[in-house]
Amino acid sequence: MEVIDVDKAEAVANVLKTVGVKRDNYLDPRLYPPPDDPLEDQIGYFVAMTAIDHRTSLWEPFEGVVEGEFFHGADLLYRLGRLAYGRGFFKADKLAQLRPDEADVLLSINGKRVWDFHTRVLLLRDVGKKALRIGGFANIPRDSLKKLKETIKQMRAYEDPVEKKVLLLAKFLDGRRLADFKDIEEADVPVDNHVSRIAYRLGIVDLNYDFLESGVETTREEDIRLRELVKTAWRIVAKFADLHPFALDDYLWNFGRRICTRENPKCDACPFKDVCKAHSLRRYPPEHLHLATWYY
Numbered sequence: 045m046e047v048i049d050v051d052k053a054e055a056v057a058n059v060l061k062t063v064g065v066k067r068d069n070y071l072d073p074r075l076y077p078p079p080d081d082p083l084e085d086q087i088g089y090f091v092a093m094t095a096i097d098h099r100t101s102l103w104e105p106f107e108g109v110v111e112g113e114f115f116h117g118a119d120l121l122y123r124l125g126r127l128a129y130g131r132g133f134f135k136a137d138k139l140a141q142l143r144p145d146e147a148d149v150l151l152s153i154n155g156k157r158v159w160d161f162h163t164r165v166l167l168l169r170d171v172g173k174k175a176l177r178i179g180g181f182a183n184i185p186r187d188s189l190k191k192l193k194e195t196i197k198q199m200r201a202y203e204d205p206v207e208k209k210v211l212l213l214a215k216f217l218d219g220r221r222l223a224d225f226k227d228i229e230e231a232d233v234p235v236d237n238h239v240s241r242i243a244y245r246l247g248i249v250d251l252n253y254d255f256l257e258s259g260v261e262t263t264r265e266e267d268i269r270l271r272e273l274v275k276t277a278w279r280i281v282a283k284f285a286d287l288h289p290f291a292l293d294d295y296l297w298n299f300g301r302r303i304c305t306r307e308n309p310k311c312d313a314c315p316f317k318d319v320c321k322a323h324s325l326r327r328y329p330p331e332h333l334h335l336a337t338w339y340y
């Protein structure tokens with residue numbers, strides 16, 4: 045039976061206090077809209093892009109060169125999104141009528157579509173329709189995270205009970221100063237496969253590695269239960285480290301892609317190696333397997 049290891053969470057938090065965790069401001073002009081653009085456009089971009097921000101590489105990597113620069117996975121999605129934004133792609137009325145052939149500019153590279161292309165088109169259409177129903181993207185609540193969660197869950201893309209996408213959206217809006225959430229206690233790390241894997245390897249969620257290494261896909265219910273546990277474990281770490289959960293997530297996002305990678309983690313360069321369960325066992329399991337989802 046898996047449990048949260050509170051002592052391990054404190055040990056991880058103590059290391060985090062030494063590594064200089066910083067917030068991102070999401071202003072990279074290659075990936076995000078200019079900060080002086082109309083609110084409706086900027087918020088529409090983040091609501092729509094976060095709605096389709098889930099696993100991009102399943103059968104084969106989603107990657108390619110855009111304007112002379114190589115991008116992979118979510119970076120490629122946001123690079124293509126930024127270019128589509130420049131052509132007015134993210135207006136609510138346009139999204140509501142989006143056709144598959146129009147979505148290729150966002151969801152394909154070199155003639156290859158992302159693995160669940162049609163699901164993402166449906167999610168974008170739904171986002172557009174529901175934004176129109178509330179009078180536009182700029183009308184989503186931006187002073188209360190609780191209210192944002194309640195409103196945005198009407199969109200199919202955001203129905204995950206563990207709230208990965210709404211927390212990611214809140215992180216973007218907060219980091220860009222497009223929102224001013226008064227209820228910080230509602231914030232958590234958005235739980236995806238990367239932060240789950242790191243939690244299992246560090247041992248803040250202590251579970252049987254044989255299960256993770258089995259390659260058997262979990263049910264939807266099991267996936268939700270495990271990610272809730274991961275979310276709580278990171279909440280405890282953030283409290284011990286006195287970190288905003290969104291700042292912690294910015295750190296984990298880079299850490300999971302550069303150091304604690306799914307294959308061949310770079311333990312020699314890792315600040316957590318002295319407290320890491322996986323490193324002490326010399327076993328480096330992946331995250332639990334749950335592939336057929338748009339929740340994360």
Ligand code: SF4
Nearest residue numbers: 304309311314317320
């Ligand atoms: S020591 Fe290795 S397995 Fe453990 S968190 Fe660091 S990179 Fe990941």
